[in-house]
Amino acid sequence: xTAPIDVLAALPHRYPMLLVDRVAEVAPGRHIRALxxxxxxxxxxxxxxxxxxxxLAYPQVLLVESWGQAAGLLANVSFPTEPGQVMLFGSMxxxxxxxxxxxxxxxxxxxRVLKSLGDTVVFEGSSRVGDDEVLGVGRxxxxxxxxxxxxxxxxxxxxTRS
Amino acid sequence: xxxxxxxxxxxxxxxxxxxxxxxxxxxxTVAVSPxxxxxxxxxxxxxxxxxxxxxQCVHEAAAMLPPAGAGRLDLAAITSTRFVGAxxxxxxxxxxxxxxxxxxxWACTAKAYTDRGEAAHVRLCYTDGGAA
Numbered sequence: 001x002t003a004p005i006d007v008l009a010a011l012p013h014r015y016p017m018l019l020v021d022r023v024a025e026v027a028p029g030r031h032i033r034a035l036x037x038x039x040x041x042x043x044x045x046x047x048x049x050x051x052x053x054x055x056l057a058y059p060q061v062l063l064v065e066s067w068g069q070a071a072g073l074l075a076n077v078s079f080p081t082e083p084g085q086v087m088l089f090g091s092m093x094x095x096x097x098x099x100x101x102x103x104x105x106x107x108x109x110x111x112r113v114l115k116s117l118g119d120t121v122v123f124e125g126s127s128r129v130g131d132d133e134v135l136g137v138g139r140x141x142x143x144x145x146x147x148x149x150x151x152x153x154x155x156x157x158x159x160t161r162s
Numbered sequence: 163x164x165x166x167x168x169x170x171x172x173x174x175x176x177x178x179x180x181x182x183x184x185x186x187x188x189x190x191t192v193a194v195s196p197x198x199x200x201x202x203x204x205x206x207x208x209x210x211x212x213x214x215x216x217x218q219c220v221h222e223a224a225a226m227l228p229p230a231g232a233g234r235l236d237l238a239a240i241t242s243t244r245f246v247g248a249x250x251x252x253x254x255x256x257x258x259x260x261x262x263x264x265x266x267x268w269a270c271t272a273k274a275y276t277d278r279g280e281a282a283h284v285r286l287c288y289t290d291g292g293a294a
Contacts (some may be wrong), residue, residue: 016199091245092242093242
């Protein structure tokens, strides 16, 4: 059940917030395994200077974002949406962190569909570097919504804008 | 701390204990500049602050406003987060946080909001590594 996925076609994210490099395996509606290589060349390290290795820990929230993008890819191939829709990160719970991720690490994300309810999908899973579990995700909820609902003027009451 | 954001929180009201000596509280603000690098890719032509960056604001505010008596605090878990409103370039994020001591950990409960209202509810769990 492995199909090639064009990450750039399937996700709206771009540099420096495109945090999945490759999909290794996907079973639509069920499961995805995706890879993210962390490098010292990412912009978050632009201000890093020689010194404490502990300071090179990859931001934990970006590890979560990267896992979320893997889940988003799974949603994209499982539950096709119309153009102009965006994937919103609604909520998450029971997200646990293992040892720090550092430049040179290749993260392997596993995300599974826990349930899908119309335009809302609930995922669970984990991430590993080698044999180390670096992230556990108890529950992450994503929703597909028209991009217009996010615009400031839409929040003020107008939903149509080109 | 390596961060996806250039902006750093500014302490508005320092940590103070509530009645009874527990329930340390404090407030920070973060000015989200349109020049933040994340906006170029999230999303092109449609900049919106990634939800995880709101969590980062809480995490950094927690680091600036640790509870009295805590040692080195490491983020062990995001207990829960609910995103309720978008954050756009130029917004100021206000983070109100409160600490509660557990057995070997500290729980941080926070609300993040902008001028338009609430942006996120965030609960973080930190292990206390002793002598900071």
